[in-house]
Amino acid sequence: MKAPHILCFLFVIGSNIMNISAQKSSITISGKIIESSSNLPIEFATVSIFDKNSKKAIAGSVTDANGIFSIKVKEPTIYIEVSFIGFKTKKITSYTIENKEIDLKTIVLEENSESLDEIFIRSEKSQTEFKLDKRVFNVGKDLSATGAGALEVLNNVPSVNVNIEGEVSLRGNEGVQILINGKPSVLASGDSNALGTITADMIEKIEVITNPSAKYDAEGTAGIINIVIKKSEKKGLNGSISLNVGVPDSNSFGLSLNKRTEKFNLFSQIGIGKRTYPSESESINNDLINNISINSFGDGDFNEKFSNILIGTDYHLNDLNIITLSGSYAYEVEDQFSTSNFKKYDASNNITDNWIRNEKTEATNPKLRYELQYKKNFKRHKDQSLLFSALGSSFKKDQFSNFENNPIIGEVENFEQKTRTDYKLEDYTFKLDYTHPFLKKYTIETGSQYVINNVTNDFAVDNLTDGDWINNPDLSNIFNYEQNVLGVYTTAAFEDDKWGLKVGLRLENTILSTELKTTNIENNDDYTNLFPSAHTSYKINNNFSMQLGYSKRINRPRLRSLNPFSSIRNNFSISTGNPDLQPEYTDSYEVTSIHKIGKTSLNFSLYNRYTTDVMERVSVFENNVSISRPENIGTNNTTGFECNGKLSPLDWLSINGDFNINYFNRNGFYNNTSFDFKGNKWSTRITSKIKLPAEFDIEISGDFRSKYKTLQQEVSSNLFADFGVRKKILKGKTILNLSIRDVFASRVYKTKTIQPSFYLYDSRKRGRFITFGISYGFGKGEAMQFSGQRRR
Template identity: 50%
Template sequence: MQIKLLFLLLTTCLSLNTLAQKSQSSILVQGKVVDKSTSKPLDYATIALVNKEDKSILAGGITDSEGTFSIKSPHTNIYIEVSFLGYNTVVINDFKITGSIISLPNIEVQPDQEMLTEVTVTAEKSKTTFELDKRVFNVGKDLTSAGGNALDVLNNVPSVDVNIEGQISLRGNTNVQILINGKPSVMASANTIGTIAADMIEKVEVITNPSAKYDAEGTTGIINIVLKKEDQEGLNGSVTLNVGHPTNRSVGLSLNRRTNKFNLFSQLGVGKRSLLSTYNGETIDRQKTDPKPLFNSGSGGRDEQFYNVILGTDYNINPLNVITLSGHFAYEIEDEYADTHYDRRDANNQSIGASDRNEATEATNPKYQYDLSYKKSFEGNKDRSFTASFVGSYFGKDQSSEYTNTAVFGDFNDLFQRTTNDYSQANYSFQTDYVHPFSKISELESGIKYEINDISNDYELLDQTNNGWVSNPDFTNLFNYDQRVLAAYTTYAYELQKFGLKVGLRIENTNLNTFLQTTGEDNNINYNNVFPSVHSSYKISDELSLQMGYSKRIHRPNMWDLNPFTSISDNLNRRSGNPELQPEFTDVVELSAIQIWGLATLSASLYHSKTDDVVTRVISVQDSLTITKPYNLGTSNNTGLELNASVDPLKWWSIALDGNWVSFSRTGTLESNDFDFSNTSWSSQLTNKFKFPFDIEAEVRVDYQSKVEGVQGISDDRIYADFGVKKKFMKGRAVVNFSVRDVFKSRKYINISDQDTFYRYNERLRGAQQAVLGFSYGFGKGDAMEFSGHKMF
């Protein structure tokens, strides 16, 4: 069945690409564009030749350094639009044709002061807009994200939270799918999402209730990170320099060249940064008759060097056919270290044993992704289109570590270990989408997708003995994970001026094979699922709108969830997967309202989700050894209310407040242990932005997360603040920026598990207070990049 669908996909691509275009006699349009007030020529002004019948753009181009242009048009039934950033658009309907040539007199354009003011305000402020089945967070120039990465941007997005380990959650749930430019990407994995620079992001789409068009993966929803791709004609670019503490040095260059046929774009970056951490904890095994607590404390860090290249091009074959080819490559060098002191104590809190552990890790990470897509539009209906795309990506990690455990006194032993880890992940996806509008109010969309995910993890642990370094078979394995997902979907949308409805259905077939070579364990799973979706909207007035949605989602266990092999993070913590895990399934219903009062906006969402076979990581303690393993544990029900408000009380001051309250309950048992519980939690984010004289701006953001109860423990509440300030020069072409994240060093993550059989306390402060000073300069029509202080990929 899969082969037949792929054959149909390729046949459709070839057939549509060979559709004949109408042959028409052409004419030549030529002229010159000048500033009305100064009579100086304007280079890089945009010229569009527009069809009078259907308003489609037949051809276009830009003016040269002398302000002149010369463009061919396929026929004469046209009008001419002349536009330039910050100037009023000029429309020309009256012209003469002499010998197949339209020779225009000087076209005078004048600045639009009102437009320039609007552009400046819009560009500086992040805003959230609403569509039928998603919310769009348009990234402005948030000062607290300057010099940061995608994780810093996501921390500004309503409904999204990023914890100290870089784990992303949507409305408190980590089962969320991350996309890059609408597609799955190895760059969006937990290991690499933090390496995308903040200045590379144009917008973030938050889809809490996705339609059938999107992959069903991710029980909470989808976060789609859309990267910038300059579309200004001519040569544009910008350069950035950054320095920070802890170590944060980088240089970035962005270049873009656009012509009538081609759009060439590139990003280059190189840098170095350090992340520091401190931690402490306590573990008690209550199953012992005389339990003795084990305390640990220490510090560590990670040094990274990174090199990034992004190259791509759009080729406009003709007004109806476009091909896009792009490639990303990154190479990282990592050095990680940690020094931990262990202290065992008796009932009188007296030390009875101590040990020191030193860890040193080196790794190199090559990453790349390539993307080839073809889009065909149809003459006479610009909204009708066919798209075919292929995406390939690879992420590798060649890592080696050395561990030294030195007994200070007591019952601890010396232990010397080495590990090597060779990890590779290759993803490939083939997809076609066809959009067919029946009219201005109804549209059908359908598509097919085939995705391949191949992962290999080769891990070895070596113990030092009298005979030298000897491989430990209990902690050495090769695990292969191969997953194939074949999907087909269709959606139908019907949208009037006040009412809109979108229904959809998606069918997915999953074929998964895992193989643990060390033990010969082989698991094959094949299953089919149907995912319906319904979305509607109703516009009560220009100021008040309502939205409603329902969708069904899936969360498939990943490689680490399924790998039965036991891995060690240190000699007192071990993790293993569970090959018997089943996927989670979630049903979500959501009702939202958006109200606008002049300078103030309020949106509210009431939602409920039910998840079956919840994947839960269960902790057990045996003689101070902590073991973590995932299981399917019952059902969860979450009901939440989310509020997002923004207001501009003064021209120089704007306020944004986001809050989310959730009531949740869990039911489930494991080996006669009851894991039922219920509780509530809430989070909020307050952002203040200020505009001062002399082009100086400042921003202060405060985040709060309440105490959250889990299956086996509690995460303590936390509050932290970020600050940023910037100064513009040369009419915005140059910018100096200074930002401080976690101003008061209060972003601590504290987890407490107080169980009948064990007690664990963990406190970690990682990547704490960071300060970045940056400079950016834009040339051509490029704007200052607002600083790429971290890795792009």
């Protein structure tokens, strides 16, 4: 063979060898992975490439947020496996190579319930840790792998209960404050159900605080639940669509979305709804001196239409810096109709006058809430952080009411009145918190908070006289309220494996001013208070701990307690405010034992609360008209015992119970009259949750609240029950929910005021509410529990 031919032959052979090598190195395998039930993409699904001969893995990757993957391999004799937690693994051995590519197109994965059950058994379990001033529930894979919502996780936390409508209570008290990452958030605000956009796999831990330290606002609270979100997790898309209908009208539609990427967590919600709240009322005003009585019986409907939108984002600047920006807007339209039948009796119990009073009220309420937060973490320690947050909100109410008195018998004349209310509220909260751990067992916290509250209430009453509307100056005025509270705090803590101690001090300066503009009456107050706190705990073992806590609290009077003008719905029973009202101060002591016995958790608490300048309503009576307003009267010393527990005796049965009893000793002196008295009150709530076959859940709860005394009143006891049933379908993606609130329509609020010269009786009843809802969850999680009843 001649040299040119040899060179040509070698060139051809070399080219073929290079082509084969290039082919081996450039085969690209691509495709998209989706769920069988929803056809939605699966993020973080694992794609593994195996050598057919050795069965060893030679390459691999995970899918992106759109379920797409692309892998380059050198070995053409391969097979492919696609897997994701909770789904059946798919093995692919047949494929076609075209243009150096293997396009697997769309790969559908089916859910594997058996695999999921096995994961629950073998995975890390959620568990509770006992800290100095709180209990910490760490969310393990047994919950995070289920795709459940935040409300379902809360339902697994000791002392916390979430009813079938999604309302959260702590130790049986629904006045709990919910924080996200240690701060108020639009995600946890009472006007939205955006908490449902948070899934279990986003949650790192949940902190339960029953006696807050100096770090938290000194304003009185029933307790705090803090949901801590994982710092940086790529979670893809999840959300839910909910539809609710009810009797009386309780109709709503909601759409919640949450999208997490490497840098962003985007969350949003829209909702519309219509509610009707019927009511029945009865009142008795009895003049015991002249034996004249005025009784009224009435009923009415409060109707509300509302819409809201929420949108926000967490932006991860990097691993250590996060910015959150969010906002929500709601618009409500209200109308109210009521009819009351008034009867006047003389000393012989004969009806002397009888008339009907009708009311028609219309109002619009726009609400705006917005939030900016910056959080910085530090490489030095995982718990070292700096947090700044700014929250703002505004609320307006334009309300008009018309009242008519229509006589039936007696000397009562036709009488018409109308009222106008222009109300505006603006709140701003600025917080700065810094946490600095050192020497492994020590932590210092310091920070400040500034809260601004501005309110204007323009209230006017007009009477129809000779065909003209004439303003009543005695009932009309413009009330302005402004309160600024500046707080700074420092806490220091030591904590080891067995015991710990935390002390803190908070200083708050309050500047309060009220003004009755029309009559030019002003009240100004400026006071500074120190609020110390101390907490200690001792862990005897992993199942038994003791906690002891002390804190000083304040309860400032709210606008309704300060505003001297109120509704004229019943001209014979009037409730007003008191611009001179001062705040209450409480020293709160609490010792708690925490027990874990198998699947049972029990908490026993002894507490004492000593309150000064107690705010109580005092009624005066003149010309058959009772007028009540709050006054600061004396002290109240309360000692109580509380027990709450969560028991799971069977796999299909869990029982939550709360019992609280306290004894109080009141001492006070008002208008030359002693108001010293003693009393007690107790309450209990038991909730049973039953898991039935075919994915049915039943919830039955009973609530009893004993009668008790106040300064002048006796408040009646209350016994009522709620029922709910839930059914999961489509592999947990859809939830059907039926709830009945106040099953026996027995929740009636009654008060009696018995004084030497007068007797008052008041009764109010709302009745039974039945709601049916359907919720569909998509993406990572199950259907979220979007409440059928808008929280107020």
